Amino acid sequence: MEQLPGATVNLLKGGVGKSTIALNVAERLANRGHDVVLVDLDDDGHMTMQLGYQDAYDREADLGGPLLEESDPADLLVDTEFGFAFLPSNDDLETVEDRLKSAQWSDIRFRQNVVEPLVEDGYDYVIVDAPGGRGKLSDNALIALQRVIVPLIPGAGSINGLGTTISRQIVPIREQIDLDVLAITPNRLTETLNQRNEDRVLVEHINREFPEYTPDYARIPEETFDAMDRNELPSGELPKPGIRKRASISKAFKRGQPVAAYDPDCDQLPHFDHLADLVEEAS
Numbered sequence: 001m002e003q004l005p006g007a008t009v010n011l012l013k014g015g016v017g018k019s020t021i022a023l024n025v026a027e028r029l030a031n032r033g034h035d036v037v038l039v040d041l042d043d044d045g046h047m048t049m050q051l052g053y054q055d056a057y058d059r060e061a062d063l064g065g066p067l068l069e070e071s072d073p074a075d076l077l078v079d080t081e082f083g084f085a086f087l088p089s090n091d092d093l094e095t096v097e098d099r100l101k102s103a104q105w106s107d108i109r110f111r112q113n114v115v116e117p118l119v120e121d122g123y124d125y126v127i128v129d130a131p132g133g134r135g136k137l138s139d140n141a142l143i144a145l146q147r148v149i150v151p152l153i154p155g156a157g158s159i160n161g162l163g164t165t166i167s168r169q170i171v172p173i174r175e176q177i178d179l180d181v182l183a184i185t186p187n188r189l190t191e192t193l194n195q196r197n198e199d200r201v202l203v204e205h206i207n208r209e210f211p212e213y214t215p216d217y218a219r220i221p222e223e224t225f226d227a228m229d230r231n232e233l234p235s236g237e238l239p240k241p242g243i244r245k246r247a248s249i250s251k252a253f254k255r256g257q258p259v260a261a262y263d264p265d266c267d268q269l270p271h272f273d274h275l276a277d278l279v280e281e282a283s
């Protein structure tokens with residue numbers, strides 16, 4: 001199966017930064033002159049609300065139309081002021097997910113009826129904010145784009161959840177088709193890594209277990225971990241891997257803006273650019 005251009009951001013549940021990353025990666029790609037569609041496939045509709053499309057969330061026409069082969073996804077697109085088109089989530093997406101369960105070809109509907117038509121219409125990249133956890137919509141997103149960015153935040157359960165998700169959700173899809181993990185990105189980091197804090201546990205785990213999926217801004221050489229443990233690194237040289245917790249990231253999201261629009265000087269913006277590079281290079 002030919003890989004379509006774009007990526008999905010998902011896998012894990014609850015507030016890890018899926019929507020934030022999807023929004024900012026879409027904006028970074030659009031900023032480079034690409035025609036981009038950002039799709040909110042998360043039935044919680046958080047991003048749709050944040051971006052101010054409450055009306056679209058409540059409207060009758062919804063993603064269920066194309067998913068159930070009743071309409072054209074292009075009819076659902078709205079323009080944003082940030083250079084990309086947006087396909088909003090909808091109140092009815094949850095029932096669509098239920099209806100899909102009993103439909104034929106239910107895993108490739110999003111690919112065939114939404115992403116392929118958009119690419120045929122000339123869009124260069126489709127970026128999907130997909131629901132966390134397992135489910136029809138989440139599987140549809142993975143299968144449609146065959147590329148995933150996985151955000152993780154420090155703290156309880158994050159790492160265990162990752163192992164289980166990879167074995168239950170990625171591995172079975174990979175038995176059938178290619179599915180590239182573009183990055184497992186730590187998000188909302190606050191600490192330096194010289195103490196055994198949750199940030200260190202997360203970053204060390206990603207670097208050791210998934211070196212090929214560690215984005216540049218989170219990569220820490222083994223020698224650096226050793227040097228920190230021997231207290232040999234001066235405080236100015238302690239690593240502060242990204243994506244770090246920044247007020248401007250959360251404030252931008254609260255206002256329904258990508259970081260580049262709200263605070264173009266945000267020191268974490270280059271990390272979203274790096275993720276956009278990974279999408280570009282892979283597509």
Ligand SMILES: Nc1ncnc2c1ncn2[C@@H]1O[C@H](COP(=O)(O)OP(=O)(O)OP(=O)(O)O)[C@@H](O)[C@H]1O
Nearest residue numbers: 014015016017018019020188244245246249250253
């Ligand atoms: N790097 C960051 N710095 C500061 N705040 C952040 C950062 N990343 C995410 N946030 C904030 O954390 C909250 C959760 O992020 P987001 O909504 O993107 O996560 P999600 O995985 O999409 O969550 P949900 O499961 O609710 O859809 C939001 O308020 C967002 O603004």
Ligand SMILES: [Mg+2]
Nearest residue numbers: 018019042046
């Ligand atoms: Mg979200």
